Amino acid sequence: MTVLTTLIHEEDSQALRVHQEFVRRYGMDSGSLFKVELLIEGGLWSHYLGGRHKTHVKTKLRLTDGHNLRWASGAVIFNRVQNKQLAPLAKWTTQDGQSAAMDWHALLLSWLESVPCRVINPATPYGLSGVIYSDMRWALLARRAELPVRGFSVASDAGRLAGRCLGYRPEGVAGGVSLRGEEPVGGQEGMALGCGLVCLEDVSKEFVSVLVAGLNVVGDIPDGLKVKCVKLARIVNCELLQLWFAPGRRMVDWRFIMATPLPDFAGEGHLDAVVNYFGDQTRLRVSDR
């Protein structure tokens, strides 16, 4: 009885650990593993929708071994599919490969939206297993969740901020403003007028990692912050969310730094928490083994 299907990319060792621990705890038949690359390389897809039936969506997905992929309504998909270049498309020319990747992304998104069971985390156009936001957007969302957020200023011209605080280059602006403060600006070049600049509140560099799994929050942070972590996870519609904080002496001194819908499960107790969570969601007990 497979109740948890883990959809992963080939190199996702973190999610693989979750699958392995899940089947170790609940039995070999309780979980299955599918690599996205295999679904693309060897899968025959037919995704039907529309017509006279207003909610009609049907997908036939047959693998090379003849196995048809389908789920019962009570099953759960642990979704780790990402918007990334897929290995089976690497042999194509760059332009074709990019176009094909966009179309596969479009199909995977529609398919994950249509499956008759729960998908954790749900697919979105901006991240196939939860939205990948910029650091600045996470900061704004965390503020909405009433979390204390690391102070920041960002300006398109360093002259607006020069001398006010320690400055950083706004790395990776095409993907949004980074607030991680990894490369402090030094010398005249970085502070040149006309260049962008980010200023960040000075906080501890030893970040604390927190995992939200449904209503459970695992991590060594003040209790008063835990409920706000759950609130943030709800705002972004992710049952699984990893957050990082810069610790402080008092609760008001803690600062939210960033979050991701693709947890690494590396923190203490995180693996146990996520496996328990999937056990609860699939209504399995250890005695079901």
Next chain:
Amino acid sequence: MILILGMPDDPSVARVLEVARARHIECVILNDAVPWQMESAFEMWGGPYKGYLYSGDLKWNFDDFSGIYTISMNVVDRSTGIKFLERRELIHAVMHDWLEETPIPVLNRGGTLGYNWSKPYQSQRIMRSGFLVPPTLISNDPSEVLAFHREYGRVVYQTIGVQGAVMREWRGEKLQDLERLRSWPMQFQAWMASPAIRVHVVGSAVFATEIHGDDVEYRTSQVTRMAPMHLPLDVSDKCLDLSAQLGLPLCGIDLKQSKDGDYYCLEVNPSPAYSHFEAATGQPIAAAIVDYLAG
């Protein structure tokens, strides 16, 4: 005061500027083509966030604007030089994230454009709003495509992703091409022969245009006639529901009416080039945009 993120020579922007000017409504343009003319700053230190735009000696607080019209936020012209390119990308990144949070009316927020990045995903959203969608197959299985073609006779195809390729009729004459589908799924859709209907929604205003052309894709065909039309009230309401559900207060909805009178929705364009339709029909679409943004 309206903020426009786009280029003043874009016909859609030009029409909004023209209407706003006639009504003495001030507009500020964050012009992609001249990024060195603008600066922005944004900060959040414990309290509420603050954002500013600068141009020379002028300074605006983000909250000074009554509404924001965004168009062509992603134009990349590297001839402006890397420094200005970085500046523009940084301004865009800041504006993009702020627009998602601000309660100020925006046409449209960048976070809603993603519905258009997958045609079948968008179709599922369309179906939830109560519209019918033509029978559609996305497949990399040649035998399924052939069966679909046999069932519906006349079939059009297009890619399904963000690049938005135009629709073409598939006549089944290149069967060997279907083998290429195995690595590259394509969308096949039953063709409806009736005239296309483009509906522009702006807030609570609905403008419908009937389009007579000579091809399967009116955007690339010789359009012979465009005329304003009245939609039945329930169809008009469905368009408003769809616009609200997708978070797109400005959108272009493509409909067709079947022989038995049902309305089918083909797709929703989140960044419609409405000015072409306005010029052909006289519908006051730019005025509705200004009304929406002027508060």
